[in-house]
Amino acid sequence: MDTIPMSDTSHRTATVGSVLTRPPAEPDVAERTPLPDPAERDIVFELAGVEVRYSGVTAIEDVNLKVAAREITAFIGPSGCGKTTVLRTLNRLHDITAGAQVRGTITYHGEDLYGPRVDVAEVRRRIGMVFQKPNPFPKSIHDNVAYGPRINGRKRGEIGDLVEEALRKAALFDEVKDKLKQSALGLSGGQQQRLCIARALAVEPDVILMDEPCSALDPIATARIEDLMQELKANYTLVIVTHNMQQAARASDRTAFFTAEIDDAGRRVGRLIEFDDTEQLFTQPSDSRTEGYITGRFG
Numbered sequence: 001m002d003t004i005p006m007s008d009t010s011h012r013t014a015t016v017g018s019v020l021t022r023p024p025a026e027p028d029v030a031e032r033t034p035l036p037d038p039a040e041r042d043i044v045f046e047l048a049g050v051e052v053r054y055s056g057v058t059a060i061e062d063v064n065l066k067v068a069a070r071e072i073t074a075f076i077g078p079s080g081c082g083k084t085t086v087l088r089t090l091n092r093l094h095d096i097t098a099g100a101q102v103r104g105t106i107t108y109h110g111e112d113l114y115g116p117r118v119d120v121a122e123v124r125r126r127i128g129m130v131f132q133k134p135n136p137f138p139k140s141i142h143d144n145v146a147y148g149p150r151i152n153g154r155k156r157g158e159i160g161d162l163v164e165e166a167l168r169k170a171a172l173f174d175e176v177k178d179k180l181k182q183s184a185l186g187l188s189g190g191q192q193q194r195l196c197i198a199r200a201l202a203v204e205p206d207v208i209l210m211d212e213p214c215s216a217l218d219p220i221a222t223a224r225i226e227d228l229m230q231e232l233k234a235n236y237t238l239v240i241v242t243h244n245m246q247q248a249a250r251a252s253d254r255t256a257f258f259t260a261e262i263d264d265a266g267r268r269v270g271r272l273i274e275f276d277d278t279e280q281l282f283t284q285p286s287d288s289r290t291e292g293y294i295t296g297r298f299g
């Protein structure tokens with residue numbers, strides 16, 4: 001399965017690039033570099049020497065990893081080790097976090113994700129996010145899914161079909177087809193989470209990031225989302241954060257284990273300890289810290 005040199009560590013020596021905050025000025029739409037076609041390359045994200053600081057305090061540093069296309073990559077590790085922080089670098093959500101600073105290099109299909117000419121709205125359309133707590137808008141089921149396509153200027157006549165298609169892809173259509181005009185807030189937690197996935201799918205993304213998407217759900221709803229992830233990976237690249245090691249082991253192709261350690265200067269900083277094929281990481285971890293975590297000795 002693995003033809004991609006994920007263990008390549010040559011990039012670890014890459015020098016840290018410029019401070020990657022919001023570009024100083026939004027260039028004209030016509031000048032923006034179009035993002036490359038998702039089908040062009042097999043590596044979707046490559047992180048080299050990535051560091052995130054909050055108000056000058058380093059939360060994670062020296063993160064180097066590659067996310068391959070149409071796979072499920074899982075981030076695991078103890079609370080506070082920086083899983084969410086790394087995930088949020090992948091669609092520039094830190095741009096809207098006061099005091100957050102991203103350093104290092106993150107490429108998306110080979111292009112600098114933080115380049116000054118990159119259109120952030122396009123980044124968020126291509127790279128969708130599903131959060132821990134289902135967060136449907138206080139609108140109808142239909143309007144939740146139609147929201148993105150409408151903003152993106154899709155024609156009125158197209159919206160109904162787009163909504164149905166996204167709900168079908170999110171394995172929700174049959175359960176809601178007779179109540180599309182009802183409030184999304186009346187759905188169960190698991191249905192709301194699938195609605196949020198449908199909302200992300202409706203804008204035709206390339207990647208879906210999920211931050212503990214099942215942690216508020218019961219085992220049956222969790223199993224449905226896990227099944228759905230397996231279906232989605234035929235066409236999308238998924239990066240999931242999970243506290244549930246069984247979920248990472250069952251659902252993902254590759255796993256990144258993070259932990260936070262106190263460094264020589266007494267700072268508590270999150271680091272990527274091991275990144276490997278999921279089966280390998282769970283059966284023969286190469287680092288004793290990974291082994292300690294997956295066997296429950298710490299974390």
Ligand SMILES: Nc1ncnc2c1ncn2[C@@H]1O[C@H](COP(=O)(O)OP(=O)(O)OP(=O)(O)O)[C@@H](O)[C@H]1O
Binds near residue numbers: 097
């Ligand atoms: N907005 C923020 N401002 C300041 N510090 C933050 C912010 N978000 C996260 N941090 C800090 O960054 C570190 C990593 O946090 P992060 O939320 O990424 O961890 P996590 O691995 O996702 O944890 P959990 O499993 O509890 O969700 C923590 O020390 C946290 O306190």
Ligand SMILES: [Mg+2]
Binds near residue numbers: 084085211
């Ligand atoms: Mg988190």
